Amino acid sequence: MADTQLLLGLSFVLFALGLVGVMVRRNALVMLMCMELMLNAVILALVTFSLETATLSGAVLVFLIFVVAAAEIAIAIPIVLQLSRQRSSLDVEGYDRLQG
Amino acid sequence: MKLLTVIVLLPLAGFLLNGLLGRRLGRTFVSIVGCGLPILAFLATLKAVLLLQAAGPDAALLEVAYRWASFGDQGFDVAFYFDRLTAVMTLIITGVGSLIHVYSTGYMKDDPGYARYFAYLNLFLFFMLTLVLGRSLLVCFVGWEGVGLASYLLIGFWFEDPAKAAAGKKAFITNRVGDAGFLLGLFLLYWALGTVNMDEINAAFAAPVAPAVSASLVGVLLFIGATGKSAQIPLHVWLPDAMAGPTPVSALIHAATMVTAGVYLVARLHGIYEHAPEASQVVAVIGVLTAFFAATIALVQTDIKKVLAYSTVSQLGLMFLALGVGAYGVAVFHVYTHAFFKACLFLGAGSVIHALGGEQDIRKMGGLWRRIPLTFGTFAVATAAIAGIPPLAGFFSKDEILWFALASQHGGSAALWVLGSAASLLTSFYMFRLLWLTFLTPSRMSHDTEHHVHESPFSMTGVLIVLAALSAIGGFFELPHFLEPLLPIPAVAGSLEHYEHTFVFVAVAVALLGLAAATFMYRRGLARGEALAARFPRLHRILGGKYYIDELYEAVLYRPLHWVSDRVFLGLGDRLLIDGSLHGLAALTRRASGRLSRVQTGQLQWYVAMAVIGVVGCLVWVWRHG
Numbered sequence: 175m176a177d178t179q180l181l182l183g184l185s186f187v188l189f190a191l192g193l194v195g196v197m198v199r200r201n202a203l204v205m206l207m208c209m210e211l212m213l214n215a216v217i218l219a220l221v222t223f224s225l226e227t228a229t230l231s232g233a234v235l236v237f238l239i240f241v242v243a244a245a246e247i248a249i250a251i252p253i254v255l256q257l258s259r260q261r262s263s264l265d266v267e268g269y270d271r272l273q274g
Numbered sequence: 275m276k277l278l279t280v281i282v283l284l285p286l287a288g289f290l291l292n293g294l295l296g297r298r299l300g301r302t303f304v305s306i307v308g309c310g311l312p313i314l315a316f317l318a319t320l321k322a323v324l325l326l327q328a329a330g331p332d333a334a335l336l337e338v339a340y341r342w343a344s345f346g347d348q349g350f351d352v353a354f355y356f357d358r359l360t361a362v363m364t365l366i367i368t369g370v371g372s373l374i375h376v377y378s379t380g381y382m383k384d385d386p387g388y389a390r391y392f393a394y395l396n397l398f399l400f401f402m403l404t405l406v407l408g409r410s411l412l413v414c415f416v417g418w419e420g421v422g423l424a425s426y427l428l429i430g431f432w433f434e435d436p437a438k439a440a441a442g443k444k445a446f447i448t449n450r451v452g453d454a455g456f457l458l459g460l461f462l463l464y465w466a467l468g469t470v471n472m473d474e475i476n477a478a479f480a481a482p483v484a485p486a487v488s489a490s491l492v493g494v495l496l497f498i499g500a501t502g503k504s505a506q507i508p509l510h511v512w513l514p515d516a517m518a519g520p521t522p523v524s525a526l527i528h529a530a531t532m533v534t535a536g537v538y539l540v541a542r543l544h545g546i547y548e549h550a551p552e553a554s555q556v557v558a559v560i561g562v563l564t565a566f567f568a569a570t571i572a573l574v575q576t577d578i579k580k581v582l583a584y585s586t587v588s589q590l591g592l593m594f595l596a597l598g599v600g601a602y603g604v605a606v607f608h609v610y611t612h613a614f615f616k617a618c619l620f621l622g623a624g625s626v627i628h629a630l631g632g633e634q635d636i637r638k639m640g641g642l643w644r645r646i647p648l649t650f651g652t653f654a655v656a657t658a659a660i661a662g663i664p665p666l667a668g669f670f671s672k673d674e675i676l677w678f679a680l681a682s683q684h685g686g687s688a689a690l691w692v693l694g695s696a697a698s699l700l701t702s703f704y705m706f707r708l709l710w711l712t713f714l715t716p717s718r719m720s721h722d723t724e725h726h727v728h729e730s731p732f733s734m735t736g737v738l739i740v741l742a743a744l745s746a747i748g749g750f751f752e753l754p755h756f757l758e759p760l761l762p763i764p765a766v767a768g769s770l771e772h773y774e775h776t777f778v779f780v781a782v783a784v785a786l787l788g789l790a791a792a793t794f795m796y797r798r799g800l801a802r803g804e805a806l807a808a809r810f811p812r813l814h815r816i817l818g819g820k821y822y823i824d825e826l827y828e829a830v831l832y833r834p835l836h837w838v839s840d841r842v843f844l845g846l847g848d849r850l851l852i853d854g855s856l857h858g859l860a861a862l863t864r865r866a867s868g869r870l871s872r873v874q875t876g877q878l879q880w881y882v883a884m885a886v887i888g889v890v891g892c893l894v895w896v897w898r899h900g
Contacts, residue, residue, distance in 0.1 A: 196882050205878070270876025 181222040188215035202254045202264045206247070213243050277322050278337045278354035281364065282403045284315040288396035296389025308392030309375045312399055316368035323361050332759035333357070334473070336409065348468070355409035355473065359760055362606060362753065363406040363538055366613045367531050371399050373737045374526040377621050380733035381522055381628060391431060391520070398424035402531055406538060411460050411470040414539070418456065418503065421532045422449045428527060429519040438518040448512040452502015459495030462487055476545030484549070493546050493553025497560075500536030504590045507564045511823055513587055517579040521624030524579060529586050529620050530613040537593045537609050541602040544761055548600065554685050558598020562679070562693045565591030567821065569700035573707075574807070574817040577634045578623045581708050585660065586616060588697055595694055596675040600684030600764035603754035604674045611667035614748050615659040618741035622653035625730045625738065626712060630723055636708060637800060641717030645727045648735040650713045652742035657709045659745040661702035662785040670749035672698060673781045677774060684764040695784055702788025707803075710796040718799070 188211055195208030217236050224232030254264070261268050288311035296304045326335055334357035342350040356364070375395060382391050401420025408414040422445075430442030464470050466487030467478050478485050500506070505513035516528050527533070540547060540557065547554050565588045572584035589612050596605035627634055629646050643650040659666035662673065676698065680691035717724060729735065754763060766774075795802045807814040816822070 193886065197879055197886070200879075266878045269878065 178222055178226050182219060185215045185219040185222065188212075188218065200265050200267055202257065202266050205266065206250055206254065210243065210247070213239060276337050276339065277318060277325070278335060278356055278407055279339050281315050281318045281322065281368070282354065282400065282407055284311045284318070285396040285399035285403065287311060289393050289400060292389050292396060293393035296393060301388055304389045304392050305379045308396060309372065309379065311396065312368060312372040312375050315399070315403070316365075316372050319361075319364045319368050322356055323365065326356060326358065326361055331358070334360075342412075350410060350412055350470070352413055353409040353471075354407040355471075356407065357760055358757055359538075359541060359606065360406055362610060362757070363534075364403065366610060367399065367402050367406065370530045370613050370617050370741075371402075371526060373740060374522050374530075374617065374621070377525075377624075377734050377737040378520075378522045380731045381624055382520060385520075387431065391428075394424055394427045394431070395523070395526070398428065398527060398532070402535075405535055409471050409473065411463065411472060411475075414472070415456065415460060418499075418535065419453065421527070421535065422446060422453075422503070425516070425527050425532055428523040429516045431519055431523070435518075441512075441515040441518040445512040445516050448509050449502045452499045452509055455495045455498025455502070457499075459492050459499065462492050462495065472542050475543060479545040479549050489546050489550035490552040493543075493550040494556055496539060496543060496546070497536075497553060497557055500539050500594075501560065502536075503539075504533050504536030504594070505564075505587050506536070506560050506591060506594060507567065508823075510564060510568065510587050511827065514580055514583040514820070517577070517583050521579065521620060521627060524583070525617045525620030525624070528583070529616040533586065533590055534593070534609045534613070537590070537597065537605050540594070540597045541606050541761060544602045547597070547602075548684075548762075551685060554598050554600065556598070557594050558679070558685055558690055561591045561594025561596075561598055562690050562697070563591070564588065565595060565697035566693045566700075569697045569704065571817055571820050572704045573700060574814060576637050578626065578636050578639075578708065578712060579620070579634055581636070581704060582616070582619055582623060585619075585701065585705065588701060589616065589660070592672065592675050592694060592697065595679055595690060599678050599682035599686045599690065600762075601675065601678035601682060601754070602761035603757040603763055604671065604678055606757060606761065607753040608671035608675060610753055611659070611671045611745070611748050614741055615656040615666075615668055615745040618652055618656035618738060618745050619660065621734070621738055621741065622649050622656065625649040625734055626653075628730050628734070629727050630719070631726055633719075633723060636711045638718055638720070638723070639712045640715040640719065640799070641713070642727070643713040646729045648729060649738060652735075652738040653713065654709060655742040656745045657705045661705050661788060662698060662781060663789070664782055665749065667745050667747070667749035669782070669785070671753075673778055674754065676781055677777055678764060678766075680777065681766045681770040681774075682764040683767055686764075686767065695780070698781070699784045699788050702785045703792045706789050706792030707796050710792060711800070715796065715799045 192208040192210075192212030192215060195211065196205050199205055199208065217239055220232040220236055220239075224230065257269060258264050288307050291307045292304050296307075322335060326333060329335070334355055336356075337354045339352040339354065342352050344350075375392070378391065378395065382388055385391060398421060401417045401424055403417070405414055405417025405421060408417060426442045426446040429445055430439045433439045433442070460470060463475060466485050467475060469475065469478070479489060502509045513528060513533065517524055519528075547557070568584045568587035568591060572581050572588065575581045575584060589608070593605045593608050593612070596602070596608060625646065626639070626642065626649060629642070629649070630639070633639070655666065659668040662669045676691060676694050678686060679694045680686050680688060719727075754761075795806070819825070
């Protein structure tokens, strides 16, 4: 019981860290890492609930999230690469050409 | 084999072949297809006539090509109907049509649009045959519109010249006015009788129980259609302008065939007009007025084709006079003789224009009889025929028209006869004036033109000879008698019965008087005519201005319509209402999106914050309402 609460607390902290990182950091790569952190926090929560309720659906969902995360990184890294080539900077403040 | 369908479809095949392949396969191909298929159609018509003759005097061949539309137990068929009236019209169309196609191979020899020309000409024949062979008014109307289209295409054949293109449009639009009347008559007949087959319409009006529709109303509406196509007052204005087309076209469409479609329509639906004395009266009066006024305009025209154009309008007026007094067969008789001599005159004029390298002004001609004797000879025969000199074709038909205008018990009167005879006198005068000024007076040509004068090739003169021969002997065929089983000849007023021969002499005297007057005036050239014009300058101006009908239409119809279109429809409707509301909407959208676009900062962090706020908001909402 205590373990479950501990794990969920860890998951919440990780998620909050990721969210704050995405919102305040300006470096695109660091933002991507923070997003991964948020995904991992969710995975941790899912596995914890799966153990707690002794069902498998949470664990299965984890694999889906792996796939999504891999796909997301496979697209996001090239985008970041292209952007940094154009601007020779990773600062997202500079990427505001679409503003209305 | 479906003979009548074949007759109609042969020229259509010519149109498709020449229109699609003509430019690629060369002139020989175009000439063979363009002339060969109409000649085949003529031969097929002859075969159909033989079949018809074997079947008896009032028999008819009937062929259903296919069912066009069906609803419930009713429907419209595309059916072809061939009786003696159709036979006469079809023979004229395919016969004279073939001759004019042959003539065109010479006349249009050097034109770059040779294939297009023959394609259009064949298209015209197809629609004209649809018009006269169609059993129902609906099929007839398809042909009616189709010949209008072909006429438009051929008047504007040299469309690079804006005046010629405008003449084509004028013809088309003027015809639309008449078509409205035709359509209303058609709808009224279908509403009242439930059929649009012309033989059934005639039968319905002949039945003891009269149909529940006013014959006069239908008659007048259909006659409005006829005035458009046959260039009667007040819709006659397009025909003189239609002379902008190539001359063989003027001969075929605007003299021999298409413009007689109105006469055909009234004759075909004689069952209505026999029971509509008021409508018949309208037809007769319009006809005789057109005949007279067009003849007066022709007196002062100086363009050889314009003289012939007004002469055509005038002769068509005489045909309607005959229709109006119930002498339907006589009107068709005049259609038939007129087709020969007017085609001959127009083609002769074409030969003159060809010889002079495009000159059309008769004041600059003269003395041509020595240089182009064949054209002169045929032109003289046709002139005498239209003037009504016996024993040429025009004499017979015109004499009978005038006789019935006076003596018919179906509306004949002395006033009609007087105006008709006056038109006849004027016809004789202006036609011989044309003959003298073009061929016989001393030459007024410029030296340069005179040097180049040459007789036309045999393809043209040969056709002229055939048509002149037909103009000479065509009148001996008793057409009204031939048509009598279909088109009754009206009874003659008793008091006049014994004077028919006297009036024949009067008619001949009238024609000879015109000849004598023209000889007196124009034997030496233009001097006497010009002196007369100088004496009556106002009259001369009015005639030369064609009674200012065009100007009247412009002031009464065109200007107000133009004003309303410009100010009300364009200014108020288009610019203010439609453009205004659309532009207003566009401005509103632009301003609103200008405000909203400030949210799009381009800052990723800002978007993330918005997303988090959204998710948190959703969660709170779910928690509250969960």
